[in-house]
Amino acid sequence: MEEDKLDNLYQEIILDHYRRPRNPNIVLNPQIHAEGFNPFCGDRIIITANFDKDGVVNEVGMEGEGCAISQASASMMGEILKGKTLESISILTETFRGMMRGNNLSEKDIELFGELMALEGVREFPVRIKCALLAWSALDEGINNYKK
Amino acid sequence: MLNLEQMRKDFPILNRKVHGKQLVYFDNGATSQKPRQVINELVDYYENYNSNIHRSVHLLGEEATEKYEIARSKIASFIGTSVPESIVFVRGTTEGINLVASSWGSMNISAGDEILLTPMEHHSNLVPWQLLAERTGAQLKFFNLTEDGQLDLSNMDSLISPNTKLVALTIMSNVLGTINPVKKIIDAAHSVGSIVVLDGAQSVPHMPTDVVDLDCDFLAFSGHKMLGPTGIGVLYGKKEILDEMNPYMFGGEMVRQVSLEKSTWNDLPYKFEAGTPNIADVIGLGAAVDYLLKIGLKNIHDHEISLTSYALTKLEEFSDRMKVFGPRDTNLRGGNISFHCRDIHPHDLGTFLDQEGIAIRAGHHCAMPLMHCLEVPATGRASFYLYNTHDEIDFFITILGKALNYFEK
Numbered sequence A: 001m002e003e004d005k006l007d008n009l010y011q012e013i014i015l016d017h018y019r020r021p022r023n024p025n026i027v028l029n030p031q032i033h034a035e036g037f038n039p040f041c042g043d044r045i046i047i048t049a050n051f052d053k054d055g056v057v058n059e060v061g062m063e064g065e066g067c068a069i070s071q072a073s074a075s076m077m078g079e080i081l082k083g084k085t086l087e088s089i090s091i092l093t094e095t096f097r098g099m100m101r102g103n104n105l106s107e108k109d110i111e112l113f114g115e116l117m118a119l120e121g122v123r124e125f126p127v128r129i130k131c132a133l134l135a136w137s138a139l140d141e142g143i144n145n146y147k148k
Numbered sequence B: 001m002l003n004l005e006q007m008r009k010d011f012p013i014l015n016r017k018v019h020g021k022q023l024v025y026f027d028n029g030a031t032s033q034k035p036r037q038v039i040n041e042l043v044d045y046y047e048n049y050n051s052n053i054h055r056s057v058h059l060l061g062e063e064a065t066e067k068y069e070i071a072r073s074k075i076a077s078f079i080g081t082s083v084p085e086s087i088v089f090v091r092g093t094t095e096g097i098n099l100v101a102s103s104w105g106s107m108n109i110s111a112g113d114e115i116l117l118t119p120m121e122h123h124s125n126l127v128p129w130q131l132l133a134e135r136t137g138a139q140l141k142f143f144n145l146t147e148d149g150q151l152d153l154s155n156m157d158s159l160i161s162p163n164t165k166l167v168a169l170t171i172m173s174n175v176l177g178t179i180n181p182v183k184k185i186i187d188a189a190h191s192v193g194s195i196v197v198l199d200g201a202q203s204v205p206h207m208p209t210d211v212v213d214l215d216c217d218f219l220a221f222s223g224h225k226m227l228g229p230t231g232i233g234v235l236y237g238k239k240e241i242l243d244e245m246n247p248y249m250f251g252g253e254m255v256r257q258v259s260l261e262k263s264t265w266n267d268l269p270y271k272f273e274a275g276t277p278n279i280a281d282v283i284g285l286g287a288a289v290d291y292l293l294k295i296g297l298k299n300i301h302d303h304e305i306s307l308t309s310y311a312l313t314k315l316e317e318f319s320d321r322m323k324v325f326g327p328r329d330t331n332l333r334g335g336n337i338s339f340h341c342r343d344i345h346p347h348d349l350g351t352f353l354d355q356e357g358i359a360i361r362a363g364h365h366c367a368m369p370l371m372h373c374l375e376v377p378a379t380g381r382a383s384f385y386l387y388n389t390h391d392e393i394d395f396f397i398t399i400l401g402k403a404l405n406y407f408e409k
Helices: A003-009 A012-019 A068-081 A086-101 A107-124 A126-147 B004-008 B036-049 B059-078 B093-108 B127-136 B182-191 B239-244 B279-295 B297-318 B346-354 B368-374 B390-408
Strands: A032-037 A044-051 A057-065 B087-090 B114-117 B139-142 B164-170 B195-199 B218-222 B233-237 B255-258 B263-265 B322-324 B336-341 B361-363 B379-383
Touching: A003 A107, A003 B346, A012 A068, A012 A107, A032 A126, A044 A068, A044 A126, A057 A068, A068 A086, A068 A107, A068 A126, A068 B346, A086 A107, A086 A126, A107 A126, A126 B346, B036 B059, B036 B279, B059 B087, B059 B279, B087 B093, B093 B127, B093 B164, B093 B195, B093 B218, B093 B233, B114 B127, B127 B139, B164 B182, B182 B195, B233 B239, B279 B297, B297 B322, B297 B336, B297 B390, B336 B346, B336 B390, B346 B361, B346 B379, B346 B390
Parallel strands: B114 B139, B114 B164, B164 B195, B195 B218
Antiparallel strands: A032 A044, A044 A057, B087 B233, B218 B233, B255 B263, B322 B336, B336 B379, B361 B379
């Protein structure tokens, strides 16, 4: 078996986020509320978040069900959102999309991404990229709705 | 008995390596592989007598027309009818059902009528009826399912009433593998004057079908799931019903007389085959039917039952970690086995198995309401066909065990 390739996809940190998702709740009266649903596999994710008075995310909640990749990606995303402004979240999202498209990240981005880099292995499995992007696309939509 | 070793040689793709491993193709419920005989038939048409049919005065057109109509006759007799005009070529099961919903449905269903369905229908045998009901004010009703995924017929007498105008159901569930007692349901439906539409997508490729014995009013099925090409399917309808129906698409070939103001329709089945049909794939489907008949549908069914029974027994090894859906009794089911593992999402399992060359399906199988009944977001599904082997199941079970351990660790 191509154990290496699989182990690279399902790194321990990914399985850990899958088994023990971080921030597994729904924030009360959220300023950002987004839902992602993949009709092909039934994966779903609900993202809720609030900002403090300086426009920095101080509360995040994630709820969902689905494959290890979609749920781990959502859990990791939730962790990295905390302390970020809307503007930096948009840049982060674009960088993550770029990584999924095959872009190499700068040293600075790699440092910023931290655990998220574990999802790089998904690139080797093109059909699974949409799993990794599910939460990010939903977040994008949630932010756009918030801005309106 | 099948000569598996010999037969597998007819399917070139079975030699394929996937991620360096021998392909194990367990996604036959989605589409089947094609034998050389079918592929060659397509090549022969395109290389030797490619031309349009029915209106050509040249030799190629004559040959193509003859092959096309011979295929229609073969397919008719394959499902037990001696009336080739009752075979309408469509793109697949989905189009066949849409044709009935759109033409027969619009002419015969009105407010207050009831359409009876089951919760195990593929979206293609559900959504067209939802739209018909919406258009006409008819009401949708549903059978219940038993714990092990069979239709609960205990309330059939109240479900089928004089208001019932149409019953639509699958012969074999694409998810549960359940084979429904369609003959019993057809008899009950006919006793109140309702027609019955059967979805044969999962059953026609795998077991003998006799539309005369069943006495169904319509039967739709797909060529690509029965060794044939993609893009070709069949709608069977009783001739007297098809005769009364309006065409579904309009244009060339389906007309008799055309003036600037109005037109009259061609005879059956041509009034339902507007435009240049899918000639090559009809002829290819004819070759697929020849192949299936040569092997024998009974032999194929017996082989698949043997595989299914073997797989179900082997899967019991994991019963603490996974749930297998559908009836356990192989008299009540075919070779579609759906399961849900406690610790692995079907997509992760699909990826894991794929790395070993094993192709299964993971998802909701176009049956979202059924997923809801089963209380799972998605399932994994292994589905067998004539060329699958007991050894392949052994390998699948070994890798499945590895996957379960991998994600549990």
